[in-house]
Structure formats: C-alpha cells, structure tokens
Amino acid sequence: MAQNLREQIAVELVKILKNMEDPTPVLVNREPFEADKLAITQFPALLVQMDKEERETITMGQPGAGRRAGVITWTIRGFVRGVELDTRRNDLIERIEESLDADRYLGLQSSGVLDSQVTLIEIVNRLAPLAEFSLEFQVKYNYLRGTT
Numbered sequence: 794m795a796q797n798l799r800e801q802i803a804v805e806l807v808k809i810l811k812n813m814e815d816p817t818p819v820l821v822n823r824e825p826f827e828a829d830k831l832a833i834t835q836f837p838a839l840l841v842q843m844d845k846e847e848r849e850t851i852t853m854g855q856p857g858a859g860r861r862a863g864v865i866t867w868t869i870r871g872f873v874r875g876v877e878l879d880t881r882r883n884d885l886i887e888r889i890e891e892s893l894d895a896d897r898y899l900g901l902q903s904s905g906v907l908d909s910q911v912t913l914i915e916i917v918n919r920l921a922p923l924a925e926f927s928l929e930f931q932v933k934y935n936y937l938r939g940t941t
Contacts, residue, residue, distance in 0.1 A: 798904055799843065799865060802932055805899040806841050806867060813892045816885050818871075828872040828923060836874040837885050844868045844929070851935070862935045869928040870917075878924035886914060886926055893930060905936035 796804070803823060810821045820831065820838040831838055848863035869889065873881040890911050893899075898906045913929035 798901070798906075798934060798936060799846070801901055801904055802865060802867075802899060802906070803841065803843065805901060806869075806893075806930070809892050809895075809899070810839055810841065810869070810889065813888050816873075816881070816888060818885075828925065831872075831874075833874060836872060837881070838872040839889075840868075840870040840872075842868050842870075859938050860935065861938055862933070865932045865934070866912075867930045867932065869930055871926045871928065873924045874922050876922070878921060882916070882924045882926055886928065889928060899932065905934045907933045907935055909933065 807821055807823065810818060816837055818837045818839045820826075820835045821841065822839070823841050825840065825842075826838070828838060844866045846863055846865045848861055851860040851862050853859045871882070871885050871889070873885055875881065893909065893911060897909050899909055909930065909932040911928055912931050915927045915929075917925035917927055919925050
C-alpha cells in the first residue's frame with residue numbers, strides 16, 4: 794500500500810533534517826521526548842509533528858472524486874544545550890530554513906506538493922543549559938481524491 798501524502802511529507806521532513814550539516818542534529822524524532830532528560834550527546838535535538846491541516850474541495854466530480862487542496866502545518870521544535878545558547882539556537886534555525894528551502898517541493902512535486910516554507914519562528918523561554926525554539930513549516934498541496 795502506498796503511503797498517504799501526510800506520511801510522505803513526514804518521512805521527507807525527517808530525512809532532510811537528519812541530513813543537515815553544521816550543525817547536524819543528533820536526534821530527529823516524530824515521537825515526543827523530554828528534552829531535559831536527554832543525554833548531552835543527543836543534542837541538538839529536533840521534534841517533528843503535524844500540527845493541523847486545512848483542506849478545501851476545488852472541483853467536484855463523481856462521488857469520492859474531484860480535486861482537493863490544502864495546507865499542512867508542521868511544528869519543528871528544536872533544542873540545543875551547552876554555552877552560547879542564543880548563537881547555537883540561531884545557527885540551528887538558519888540551517889533548518891536553508892535545508893528546507895533547498896527543495897520547496899520536498900521531492901514530492903509528482904505527489905501534489907505545490908510549495909512549502911517556514912512561516913513562523915518562536916523562541917521558547919528555558920533556563921540554561923537548554924535553549925528551545927518552535928518553527929512552523931507549511932506545506933501546500935493539491936491532489937485528485939482517491940489518489941493519496
């Protein structure tokens with residue numbers, strides 16, 4: 794059975810983030826974890842989760858057919874540990890943006906991905922030696938119903 798578009802996007806996101814360099818995340822996970830319980834050697838760490846999906850019907854067709862479009866919003870939470878936390882956090886945010894911008898279709902243009910981009914970055918207040926951010930990443934898509 795073929796993966797649905799949501800799962801394809803999740804797999805590609807994780808793959809892109811795992812292959813980043815300088816800084817290279819040690820942990821990239823889709824399952825929640827407690828950052829303050831990670832070993833020092835597991836930083837930088839990223840948590841990738843789907844946040845919401847907005848959908849609309851573009852064209853009507855036979856029952857179960859027609860064209861749909863939507864936007865899936867992913868949240869990427871990043872964690873760094875050590876000293877110079879602000880610099881480490883900023884470097885990781887910049888590298889994530891550059892990596893995701895390298896292919897705005899995420900290699901999934903033939904699956905219906907039209908565009909993707911970072912739309913929001915929030916800094917999460919934490920006490921040293923940890924620093925955290927939350928990055929919102931939106932993926933726009935279009936597909937024929939019954940094909941994803």
